[in-house]
Amino acid sequence: MTDWRPSELVREILANLAARPLQSVGAALLAAAVLVGVGLSELSSATSIDATAAGLVASGSTTARIATTTGAALPAAACARLDGQHGIVAVGGIGAVTTVAAASSPSLGFPEAAAVGNLVGALSGGSSAPPGAGLVLSDELASQLGVVPGSYLDIGGRAVRVAAVAALGARDPFFGRLVLAPSAPVGTVQACYVQVATGEYASALPSLLGAFPGVSGLTISTVLPTTPGVPTPAADWAGRLSRFAWVAGGVVLGAVFLLASRARRHELAVYVVTGTRRTAVALLRPGEIDLVVSAGAVVALAWLGLFAVLGHGGWAPARAALVAVTRAALLAVATAPLGLAWMARRDLLTLLKERTS
């Protein structure tokens, strides 16, 4: 029994690609475009995480949350007195939380709490509204309610002005749907939030520990390290999905080449009827696909590498993007034999006759 010489089989694959120059180049460019898309998705995900973390660090490094293990309240005045001490940028406390709803969206309940001091500043880096100026809404909730600063909300029959909209959930997802009502530093707060300048956390810690004398079970935790770069649950899910962009890219490419194999089934049947064994035929079309995807991957990797290194996130996110592109390309290559599996299910004469239909 005889069969193709391996070198001649490779030359046959190349000859088939060369016989259709436009289709071959077009397929390689399509593969490159899809793979670049996969890489950019990974790159933007990695870059946005880095940018968020860097932004938070730049705007105040660390936010500390001071509370008690017993759930006992802290004096609001003591919390407010931390403002202006060494290394502290902004301080604010959160009062009791109640659930309310706006008359315009009665089914949309949201928590409302008193905000003592500059809680908004401690959480988002922005400045707080003065007591009595109105409510401060998280940007997520403002979007859901369709309000902007200056709008009025009917909450429980009282018309309340929206004084400001801030990215309250940037530090802690708990604040993502919160309404804060700025109030004077009297009474108590459930927790005190302190934004500490970059690199000053260690030196500020004694001040924080000494700010609430007589309070037992005091705990101080940093907010930023527990939620690095994950400002909201929605963004977290988006990040998780983008990590699987390579699967989507590989499947899309594989599906495109599967359809292309279907269109070439007559040609593959001709090889069989001419005397080529199915094992050799099973290498011909996947061989073409492998070369096309490889060419596209080389183009995509080169482009993404340059794009990332030349000022779009640097080498670390670029590396993640290159890994995603490689995975997508390998997935597309792995699906190539499926086209042949489909062809193998049909009888030869039917495949040959399909050309004229």
Place this chain on the structure above:
Amino acid sequence: MTGALGRRGGRGVGADRGRPAAGPAPGAEGGARAPDAPLLVGTHLGHTYRGLASPVLADISLEVRARELVGVTGPSGSGKSTLLSALGLLLPPSAGRVVVRGEDAWASRSAARRLARECFAWILQNSACLEARTALENVAVALLCQGERRNASVVQAADALEAVGLGERLGAVAATLSGGEPQRVTVARALASGRPVVLADEPTGQIDPAGTDAVAAALRSCATAGRAVVVATHDPRVARRCDRVVELDTVALGRR
């Protein structure tokens, strides 16, 4: 069973016409077999497609030797293509035996059957060509797939194309060939392949009279070159060139 499907052993139309002295065909060496032993034998072949109540083919017997050009004729649906598919081992017949070079193909193991299939070169009605490739490359494939080197294959392919009158069209892309040229390419491929049995299924079904004559002549040259050729056709110009003609009668195809 509805109707007598075909005639046993076929009708020897022109059986004594143009048949050269028997001799060994290329690739027909078969160990202890007699020099004039048939290369291909179909015995009491019958076939019923799934879903059909009546058989398409019933009790057809046929022997083909080297240097013979055997025609299979009959109206559309009479089972010509089915007979060729059964003889060429593409279709396991519902009844009967197919013996290739002395071996009962369907009683053999699959590896032996695959080996037996390598005896056949096919010429098909709808010009089974690689459309993006040149005529020369289309013919050379038949040699490359047998382990030949490209340079040697190209030389032999050019000779085969010359033999069927396409010496001036070596570099033409198959998709641009016209009339009977694609069929002649497949005939050249059969010639070049060296396979001892050529099975042609309606090779002139879609071409003009001039092209038909050229293809018929090329089939004749296949037989003259030492191969056994079986051609299913309804074209009298092709049938006239055959050494023998097996005529299939009306069938009950399509009755469920």
